[in-house]
Amino acid sequence: MSGIAVTLKKHRGLSIGLLAWLVGIVFFLPIAWMALTSFHSEADAATNPPSFAASLTLDGYRQFFGAGGGASPWPALINSAVASVFSTVCVLLLALPAAYALSIRRVKKWTDVLFFFLSTKMLPVVAGLLPIYLFAKNTGMLDNIWYLVILYTSMNLPIAVWMMQSFLAEVPVAVIEAAQIDGARLPTILARVVAPIALPGIAATGLICFIFSWNELLFARVLTGVVAETAPVFLTGFITSQGLFLAKVCAASLVVSLPVLAAGFAAQDKLVQGLSLGAVK
Amino acid sequence: MTATTAPYAATPLRATRQPSARLRAWATRAPLLPALVFMIIVTQLPFVATLVISFFHWNSLYPKARHFAGFDNYREVLTDPDLRHSVWTTVLLTVTVVLVSLVLGLALALLLDHRFAGRGVVRTLLIAPFLVVPVAAALLWKHVLFNPEYGLLNGLLHYVGGPQPDWISNTPLMAVEAALVWQWTPFMMLILLAGLQSRDPEQMEAARVDGASEWQVFRYLTLPHLRRYLELGALLGSIYIVQNFDAVFTITSGGLGTANLPYTVYQTFYQAHENGLASAAGVLVVIGSIIIATFALRVVSSLFREEVSRA
Numbered sequence: 001m002s003g004i005a006v007t008l009k010k011h012r013g014l015s016i017g018l019l020a021w022l023v024g025i026v027f028f029l030p031i032a033w034m035a036l037t038s039f040h041s042e043a044d045a046a047t048n049p050p051s052f053a054a055s056l057t058l059d060g061y062r063q064f065f066g067a068g069g070g071a072s073p074w075p076a077l078i079n080s081a082v083a084s085v086f087s088t089v090c091v092l093l094l095a096l097p098a099a100y101a102l103s104i105r106r107v108k109k110w111t112d113v114l115f116f117f118l119s120t121k122m123l124p125v126v127a128g129l130l131p132i133y134l135f136a137k138n139t140g141m142l143d144n145i146w147y148l149v150i151l152y153t154s155m156n157l158p159i160a161v162w163m164m165q166s167f168l169a170e171v172p173v174a175v176i177e178a179a180q181i182d183g184a185r186l187p188t189i190l191a192r193v194v195a196p197i198a199l200p201g202i203a204a205t206g207l208i209c210f211i212f213s214w215n216e217l218l219f220a221r222v223l224t225g226v227v228a229e230t231a232p233v234f235l236t237g238f239i240t241s242q243g244l245f246l247a248k249v250c251a252a253s254l255v256v257s258l259p260v261l262a263a264g265f266a267a268q269d270k271l272v273q274g275l276s277l278g279a280v281k
Numbered sequence: 282m283t284a285t286t287a288p289y290a291a292t293p294l295r296a297t298r299q300p301s302a303r304l305r306a307w308a309t310r311a312p313l314l315p316a317l318v319f320m321i322i323v324t325q326l327p328f329v330a331t332l333v334i335s336f337f338h339w340n341s342l343y344p345k346a347r348h349f350a351g352f353d354n355y356r357e358v359l360t361d362p363d364l365r366h367s368v369w370t371t372v373l374l375t376v377t378v379v380l381v382s383l384v385l386g387l388a389l390a391l392l393l394d395h396r397f398a399g400r401g402v403v404r405t406l407l408i409a410p411f412l413v414v415p416v417a418a419a420l421l422w423k424h425v426l427f428n429p430e431y432g433l434l435n436g437l438l439h440y441v442g443g444p445q446p447d448w449i450s451n452t453p454l455m456a457v458e459a460a461l462v463w464q465w466t467p468f469m470m471l472i473l474l475a476g477l478q479s480r481d482p483e484q485m486e487a488a489r490v491d492g493a494s495e496w497q498v499f500r501y502l503t504l505p506h507l508r509r510y511l512e513l514g515a516l517l518g519s520i521y522i523v524q525n526f527d528a529v530f531t532i533t534s535g536g537l538g539t540a541n542l543p544y545t546v547y548q549t550f551y552q553a554h555e556n557g558l559a560s561a562a563g564v565l566v567v568i569g570s571i572i573i574a575t576f577a578l579r580v581v582s583s584l585f586r587e588e589v590s591r592a
Contacts, residue, residue: 020389021399027467028409098313098316128563134556218547236531
C-alpha cells in the first residue's frame with residue numbers, strides 16, 4: 001500500500017471532511033463568482049483570464065436600479081412581492097381547513113382526496129396555459145397581477161395541503177375534542193387550537209409557497225406585460241445581453257434571488273419535508 | 282368516528298336531537314370544499330378546455346377559419362419532425378438530469394452523513410444552488426460561466442492552457458443539463474440525507490459488530506433502505522424537470538435542438554399562434570406526465586402507509 005493510501009486510511013475522518021468541503025466550495029463557486037463579479041466594473045467583469053483582484057465598485061447595482069437610464073426594477077420586484085405574499089396568504093387560508101379535514105377529522109376516502117390534490121400538481125402547466133391565457137385576454141385580465149395571484153394559489157395549494165396534513169397529524173386529537181366539548185366552532189378551533197400547535201409547520205409551508213411563487217416564470221411571461229411584470233420576467237430582459245453588462249446581470253440575479261435564499265435558509269430543516277410533499281421526515 | 286356515532290344510533294331518542302348522519306358527514310367535509318372547488322375550477326377546467334381546443338384547427342391570427350379537426354392536430358404533432366424531436370429532447374433532458382443529479386446527490390449525502398468540522402456550513406453551501414431563482418441560475422450559467430470569451434469555465438481552462446470551447450454552441454443540450462444538474466443535485470441530496478438519517482442506528486451497529494465491511498453495510502443495509510428515497514427523488518425530480526421551461530428559455534431560447542415540450546407548446550401558441558396544435562402537444566405532455574405520475578403516486582403512497590403504520 002502506498003504511503004498516501006495509508007495516511008488516508010489513518011485520517012479517514014479528516015479526508016472525508018476535506019472532500020466534503022471541497023465539493024461544497026465547487027458547488028458554491030458559481031454563486032460566489034457571481035457575487036464577486038457583481039461588485040466589479042463592467043470592464044473588469046468581462047476579462048479572460050478572470051480578474052480576481054480587480055477593485056470593487058457598486059456600479060453594477062447602480063446600473064441595475066436604473067441609474068444608467070435602464071428601466072427601474074422596482075415595479076417588477078414589487079409585483080413579485082405582491083404576487084408571492086398574497087398567493088401565499090390565500091394558499092394558507094384554503095389549505096389549513098382542508099388539511100384539518102384530511103388529517104384530524106379523517107374524511108371518508110381521505111387518501112383519495114389527498115391523491116387528487118397531489119395529481120393536480122402533476123398536471124403540467126402547459127396543459128392549461130392556453131385556455132388560461134384566452135380567458136384572461138377575453139376578460140381584460142391580461143397584465144393584471146391579481147390574476148397571477150389566483151394562478152399561483154392554485155399552483156401551490158396541492159403542495160400546501162399535503163405538507164400541512166402531515167404537520168397537523170401531529171396535533172393531539174384530545175386537545176381538539178376538548179375544545180369541541182367546550183362548544184368551540186371550526187374557525188375558533190383552527191385559529192386558537194390547531195394553528196398555534198402547528199405553527200412551525202405552517203410557517204415552513206408558507207415559506208415554500210412563497211419561494212415557488214417568487215421563482216415562477218412561465219405564467220408570468222405569458223400573462224403579464226408592462227404593468228404586472230414580475231422579477232423573473234424582468235430578468236429575461238438580460239437573456240441576449242452581450243458582454244457589456246455582465247456586472248449588471250450578476251447584480252440583478254443576486255438581488256432577485258435574495259428573498260428566496262433568505263426564505264430557503266430559514267426553512268432549511270422543513271424544506272425537504274415540504275418539497276417531498278411530506279413523505280420524508 | 283364509528284365509535285362515537287354508534288351510541289347515538291343505539292339510542293334513537295338522542296339521535297333526533299343530533300344532526301342527521303348526512304349533515305354530520307357534510308360538516309366533516311365542509312372545511313375541505315373551498316380548496317377542492319378552487320382546484321377544480323382553476324386547474325381542471327382549463328385542461329378540459331385544452332382538450333376541446335386540441336380537436337380544432339385554430340390559428341389565432343385567422344379566428345374565422347376555426348373548424349373541427351378530429352385527430353389532425355395529434356397526427357401533425359406526432360409526425361412533425363420538429364415536434365417529435367422536442368419529445369426526444371424532453372426525454373433525454375429529464376432522464377439525464379434526474380440520473381446525474383441523483384447519483385451526485387447520493388454521493389454528497391453519504392459525505393454529509395459523516396461528522397466533520399463545519400458540516401452545517403458545507404450543507405448550507407450545497408443547498409444554495411437550489412435557492413437561486415431558476416431564471417437567475419440560467420443567466421448565471423449562460424453569461425457568467427459558459428461565455429466563450431470571459432466566462433469562468435474558459436477562464437479557468439486558460440490557466441491550465443486548455444481549449445476555449447463555445448459551450449452553448451458546441452454542446453447546447455449538455456449546457457442546459459449542466460445548469461439543471463447543478464440546481465437539482467442539492468434537492469436530491471436533501472431527500473437522501475433525510476433517508477440516511479432515518480436508518481436504524483442499532484441495526485447498523487449490529488452489522489459492524491458482526492464484521493460487515495463498510496461496503497457490505499452500504500450494499501445490504503443502506504441501499505435497500507434508501508430505495509424508496511431514491512425513487513421519491515427520481516419521481517419528484519422528473520415531475521419538475523419534464524415541465525422545465527426556465528432553463529431552456531433562458532440558455533438557448535429553444536434553439537440548437539434544445540426545445541423541449543413545454544417550450545414547444547409555449548412557442549406554438551405564443552409565437553406561431555397555432556392554438557389547436559399547441560393544445561394537442563399539451564395533451565400529449567399530460568399523457569406522458571400521467572405515466573410518470575402513476576408511478577410517483579405509488580411510491581409516495583407506499584412511503585405514506587409506512588408512516589401511518591409507524592404512528
